Amino acid sequence: MQIIEESKTYDVIIVGSGAGGGMATKILSEAGLKVAVVEAGPFFDPADPEQMTQLKWPYESPRRGASTIRPFGDFDTAYGGWEIEGEPYTNTDNTDFKWFRSRMLGGRTNHWGRISLRFGPKDFKRKNYDGLGDNWPIGYEDVKPYYDKVDKLIGVFGTNEGLPNDPDGFFLPPPKPRLHELFYIKGARKSNVPVYPSRMSMLTKKINDERGVCFYCGQCSRACQVYADFSSGSCLIFPAQKNGGQVDLFVNCMVREVTTNEEGEATGVSYINKEDRREYKLKGKIVVLAASACSSARILLNSKSKQHPNGLGNSSDIVGKYLHDSTGSNLMGFVPELMNRKTYNEDGVGGMHVYSPWWLENEKLDFPRGYHIEMWGGLGMPSYGFGFNPNDLNKYFGLKVGGYGNDLRKDVKKYYGSVIGMAGRGESVAQKENSCELDPTKVDEFGIPILKFNYQWTDHEIKQVKHMQDTFEEIIHNMGGHVIGEKAGKEQNYGILAPGEIIHEVGTTRMGDDKKTSVVNSHQQLHDAKNVFVVDAGPFVSQADKNPTWTILALSWRTSDYIVEQLKQQNI
Known part of the structure; x- marks a missing residue:
């Protein structure tokens, strides 16, 4: 040819x-x-009305926003997978x-966690x-x-903390923690896990005339029409x-x-x-x-x-x-104290407002390198498969949840926002x-x-992920919560995610x-x-x-x- x-x-x-x-x-x-x-x-331009998915409702998709077309959901700006x-x-x-x-133009930066x-x-x-x-x-x-x-x-927003291996920078004001993050802070500190404002590249104040300021829709994964992220x-x-x-x-x-x-x-x-x-x-x-x-x-x-x-x-x-x-592992928890929440808009930025950088000395542990903790929860925009799985609450806690019509709506209001999750992202050895x-x-x-x-994966990564899982479980209990699902054991390599799945x-x-x-x-x-x-x-x-x-x-x-x-x- x-x-x-x-x-x-x-x-x-x-x-x-x-x-x-x-x-x-x-x-x-x-x-x-x-x-x-x-x-x-x-x-791709997120400000183009023909390409924009920000602020669209789940009912505007025939799939209600489910991830059957795109891996992170129908409205996510991830062309590929x-x-x-x-x-x-x-x-x-x-x-x-x-x-x-x-x-797509801009590649993965259109839908990443920032x-x-x-x-x-x-x-x-x-x-x-x-x-x-x-x-x-x-x-x-x-x-x-x-x-x-x-x-x-x-x-980038954040705070200067003087941490030796998590260097300070030039930060914009960070958003305040939301209710589920306040629970996380309380639970983490009981385990001597430090918590700091996240460092994320969304504009919380004006920096130039070409970009707008975050208006806290919580949908950064859809790419921002005002270029705030x-x-x-x-x-x-x-x-x-x-x-x-x-x-x-x-x-x-x-x-x-x-x-x-x-x-x-x-x-x-x-x-x-x-x-x-x-x-x-x-x-x-x-x-x-x-x-x-x-x-x-x-x-x-x-x-x-x-x-x-x-x-x-x-x-x-x-x-x-x-x-x-990166190594990766997740754990979810149900926090009864977060049931029957008053519902209000606390969406915030598209991601976590707080996080925990690595805090321990590996010389005292059975694995090298470390990980940071990301967490999620709250009252974000509901979508297909949102918030909680009724089967999980039935199976693990004996709670009769779900159904149809008014019973379903009542349970959604009762339990929505009561589920939190943590994810570890750690360093593997090349x-x-x-x-x-x-x-x-x-x-x-x-x-x-x-x-x-x-x-x-080597034993280095598998032992690191076991430490993640044990830490998550302890923090969930400190929050007054209960782990959802069966915690992965040695036979499942403690729930380590497949290489490549973290996209790092x-x-x-x-x-x-x-x-x-x-x-x-x-x-x-x-x-x-x-x-x-x-x-x-x-x-x-x-x-x-x-x-x-x-x-x-x-x-x-x-x-x-x-x-x-x-x-x-x-x-x-």
């Missing part, structure tokens, strides 16, 4: 428009570079990796403390100036275009590979246009991969040539290795064997070889000074091709017990500054 060559040559081609791609788009275009952004999904028709992936035996892909935590000084040098894994080639002091810039540019499109790409940046968007375009010349340097990318199913070549002087950790690894592995027979950037055979996701590679036997609907995953996958293009054991250098530049960079979470050497987005943003800004500097010095 003939490949169509685009006539225009860009200074930079950016593959992916999520956190890393959006930040690179803003910084590089505002530095005067001509930028092409290639996104595998459609254009763990399973996408025509885009399969495979697992080796004994592997149950779940690969989430977002197919938990915006910095990595701390220990997180970049964990091997120094427990001898496991590897240290990053950079430290907190290298990233701190960019965390500061991200805080000020995007906006952080999404890459509304907060980075659209402002870059508005401020005069030369940005061309190529949406619904699935990148196959990075093209290279006889010297092995990148010349651009080839992509399949989903609308006409034809293949195109886009020319660029620099290629920045920001397609997500596994997607960028896939592109590199598919970018084979005489100069790069093992895939671009893969002379070390490390591309796809050291894949790791293992070289946990990986993704090309499946030699299968392609997707665009003819591009797909990924095969190999991933097993990192490490597939790891950063390092030695090109034999890493893919990119400390500026996220390929060792094997100086004009190719990776600015998603692929370069992470370790995950930390924090959500990765704020670090993706900070490192992408740092890399973008480096690209501008290298261009001025004519090094690339």
